[in-house]
Amino acid sequence: MTQQDTGRRFPTVGDGSGMTSDPRFYREELQLAFRNRGMPLEGLRYDITPTGMHYLLTHFDIPEVDPNAWNLKISGLVGNPVTLSLGDIKALPSRTEVVTMECAGNGRALFTPRSVSQPWLLEAIGTAEWTGTPLKGVLEAAGLKETAVEILFNGSDQGVQGEEVQYYQRSLTIEEATRDEVLLVYEMNGRALEPQHGYPLRLVVPGWYGMTSVKWLESIEAVGEPFNGYQMHGSYRYAQTADEPGEPVDLIRVRALMVPPGIPDFLTRTRLLDSGPVTLTGRAWAGRLGISRVETSTDGGASWSDAQLSVQPPRFAWRGWTAQWNAAAGRYTLMVRATDTEGNRQPVEPEWNIQGMGNNMVQSVDVIVE
Ligand SMILES: Nc1nc2c(c(=O)[nH]1)N[C@H]1C(S)=C(S)[C@@H](COP(=O)(O)O)O[C@H]1N2
Numbered sequence: 099m100t101q102q103d104t105g106r107r108f109p110t111v112g113d114g115s116g117m118t119s120d121p122r123f124y125r126e127e128l129q130l131a132f133r134n135r136g137m138p139l140e141g142l143r144y145d146i147t148p149t150g151m152h153y154l155l156t157h158f159d160i161p162e163v164d165p166n167a168w169n170l171k172i173s174g175l176v177g178n179p180v181t182l183s184l185g186d187i188k189a190l191p192s193r194t195e196v197v198t199m200e201c202a203g204n205g206r207a208l209f210t211p212r213s214v215s216q217p218w219l220l221e222a223i224g225t226a227e228w229t230g231t232p233l234k235g236v237l238e239a240a241g242l243k244e245t246a247v248e249i250l251f252n253g254s255d256q257g258v259q260g261e262e263v264q265y266y267q268r269s270l271t272i273e274e275a276t277r278d279e280v281l282l283v284y285e286m287n288g289r290a291l292e293p294q295h296g297y298p299l300r301l302v303v304p305g306w307y308g309m310t311s312v313k314w315l316e317s318i319e320a321v322g323e324p325f326n327g328y329q330m331h332g333s334y335r336y337a338q339t340a341d342e343p344g345e346p347v348d349l350i351r352v353r354a355l356m357v358p359p360g361i362p363d364f365l366t367r368t369r370l371l372d373s374g375p376v377t378l379t380g381r382a383w384a385g386r387l388g389i390s391r392v393e394t395s396t397d398g399g400a401s402w403s404d405a406q407l408s409v410q411p412p413r414f415a416w417r418g419w420t421a422q423w424n425a426a427a428g429r430y431t432l433m434v435r436a437t438d439t440e441g442n443r444q445p446v447e448p449e450w451n452i453q454g455m456g457n458n459m460v461q462s463v464d465v466i467v468e
């Protein structure tokens with residue numbers, strides 16, 4: 099390290115604003131993209147995403163955990179602080195939930211300008227069968243005190259973000275933390291969690307964007323004040339400027355995606371199709387809400403027609419849809435949009451925010467029919 103390097107600030111890309119309008123990607127974005135893979139959109143075919151296809155997002159490094167030395171501490175404003183081994187947790191009542199998880203930054207790279215961060219297009223999704231024990235039971239056994247207002251979840255992975263050295267930490271209100279579906283999870287798709295998905299234990303909060311589902315859980319604390327850490331206040335905010343606090347990012351917004359039809363051009367991913375009848379397929383989800391409608395467009399959003407919805411899925415899982423298209427020779431931009439059971443519909447135009455959060459604008463797929 100040279101003299102000039104001391105006191106260097108992180109990160110040091112672009113003009114230092116952390117934003118760019120350059121359509122090219124920075125090395126720093128590529129570096130993150132390799133570590134944090136997405137689900138190829140043809141993976142929308144499966145009800146349950148094969149574990150190796152599920153998206154990944156890890157801010158820092160995957161930590162080293164010795165399963166024999168590991169335990170979970172539950173402390174803070176509780177009557178009976180406890181320390182549980184993995185065996186203790188597995189002996190508690192178990193429950194499996196099929197959950198569609200999505201990163202809050204999904205769609206970030208489709209904004210202009212964009213925040214220089216994990217450059218997701220549309221692939222930060224996956225659906226898994228998560229098995230664990232309801233957090234509610236563990237909190238009841240610990241005995242929350244009246245003065246507790248939030249539950250804080252501490253991961254064992256550490257790094258620097260927003261110039262702060264930190265462990266990955268997020269909190270939930272007592273009301274959210276004690277919902278029946280919130281799980282302390284030790285299995286994904288019927289097998290022990292893999293290291294990158296939070297082995298040996300993670301939180302899974304169905305319906306919320308992925309950042310809430312803290313991996314590599316080490317301790318849980320009942321606290322008397324809302325937690326103010328970086329991952330609550332510095333990040334995961336809907337804001338228009340870097341200075342304004344903005345609103346917290348929380349539940350997953352409605353979205354539909356299609357399996358890109360036909361065959362891809364290797365580089366551009368433009369699709370090539372034969373003329374004739376085509377069945378478009380995909381999935382739609384809305385976090386805690388259901389899907390009431392899916393529509394497709396073959397003319398870039400000028401006109402829309404209703405797709406056929408598949409049977410009602412498990413309550414936190416994506417719902418299948420299909421649409422028939424009689425494709426004549428030409429060039430098309432295919433689109434799909436969903437509406438949730440509260441009437442929220444995906445926007446066709448991007449609704450920009452500075453951190454690139456919750457961008458659920460409709461997917462466009464360029465197609466050439468021959
Ligand atoms: N400890 C810890 N938990 C974490 C993260 C992290 O970096 N560290 N990333 C979060 C984010 S932003 C997402 S989207 C999900 C991704 O979970 P997955 O990698 O199992 O798909 O984990 C969340 N939990």
Ligand SMILES: [Mo]
Binds near residue numbers: 155200201202203309
């Ligand atoms: Mo995320």
